[in-house]
Amino acid sequence: MKVLVPVKRVIDYNVKVRVKSDKTGVDLANVKMSMNPFDEISVEEAVRMKEAGTVSEIIVVSVGPQQAQETIRTALAMGADRGILVKTDEMVEPLGVAKILAKIVAEETPDLVILGKQAIDDDSNQTGQMLGAILDWPQGTFASEVKVDGGQFHVTREVDGGLQTVALDGPSIVTVDLRLNEPRYASLPNIMKAKKKPIDMKAPEDYGVDIAPRLSVIEVSEPAVREAGEKVEDVATLVSKLKTAGAI
């Protein structure tokens, strides 16, 4: 079967985010960018399925600037087969990304679209579910285990009360959570090999969908800073402080 893995280029998760002084957004200049960590997990899962023989081809797609090509190359070095970059310098919202992905799904006819449950930049947690609705495909979100069983996917989901397993019939959407797997580091030979793998260059206009933003950013500000309190000497002092504060 064929798998489509959408990936997003975001600020590296170790970078301390700085809000721009004019409050128009977050400072992206000279900041390390990486693949969204959840998307790395989805790439890894697709590669493991290929290694297990259940998947024949993995297509990686990204909607983003020219540099998102590097993100696609990372996925190719991990073991994906080819890439599609839908190049745009505009910010595309989850709804717009889902519309573009739906068109790519129509062209590529994958059996599974597997992607991160959220991107760590906007924390929206929407794209997979939106794609599912547009395609009328079933979804297994926040996956900690994915099993392929004939024409069905059995997805174990991390939900508020614990774990829930759902069965999905036919082509499906899976969004992945942190504990699905631990992504590999690409080896140097694989990084070299990935340079020869094809990346198809596209533009949003190629897909004829409305991706105009629906939200306008009024401002982006720093969160209220929480002041550090005091260090206490010992447990007895801690208990007396908590009693004074009315916390216990």
Added chain:
Amino acid sequence: MAILIIADHDNTALSDATAKTVTAAHAFGGDVDVLVAGEGAGSVAAEAAKLSGVRKVLHADGAIYKKQLAEAMEALIVPLMDGYDALFAPATTMGKNVTPRIAAKLDVMQISDIIEIKDSATFVRPIYAGNAIMTVSSSDAKKIVTVRGTAFAAASADGSAAIETISAPDAALKSSFVSEEVVKSDRPELTAAKSVVSGGRALGSEDEFQRLIVPLADKLGAAVGASRAAVDAGYAPNDYQVGQTGKIVAPELYVAVGISGAIQHLAGMKDSKIIVAINKDDEAPIFQVADYGLVADLFSAVPELTDAL
């Protein structure tokens, strides 16, 4: 204006997050209706009808709603939205799973995890794990939002709305429930608890987590949480995880034991009223947000604290 709220529940009780979403809907302004979709969830509908300021409760009963799977909820809610200007859902795993499908079907860009409502089009939400706060204005005709529970107080239970039974549309569903592992606990629910005791990787094992964290939580009547590192290491189940991608909590008292305080963890608990950190590393980032920091070996300090309470 009319707002529909998707109730989050387990067929026997309404979640606290739903009552908080009602408060957010009142801040948005308009008639507030609550949809309870479940199987044999009559008591939940009755509970929802008591929430302050609710106009009516729509009750859909059917086996396909038992687990509130996204595909069934989408088929139910999309036609209902003809009569509403906004859809609000708590940002629980149910809300996160369901609402984007409805938004996409209605061609609306959802606004996730709101913490404040400025006006009928303008919402405030955290981005980058709460390291930046974004105010956005929506140009969509209908507004679809999920609500972060810690940002709103729960609506009181002094109302008496009418309950209207609605019929379920026929829908050919491609997803079905197979099984679940639900952690049964007498403890308060993590996101609603007045106190939370969380353990981190420094505990070293599931046994130590149980031996040290659980008795302290018992003494405090607290819910138990964990850092991602502790969950990944198997010391605690996934639904204990507090942080950017886990649960967001804001209790009166948060006790972080052996948690270094990665930004992803801080994102889930820094709005707590009083934060206590116990960690042997004097430089741990958790101390930068803690009201009371105890630099100590947790293996001796935690039992001592439990005994002292």
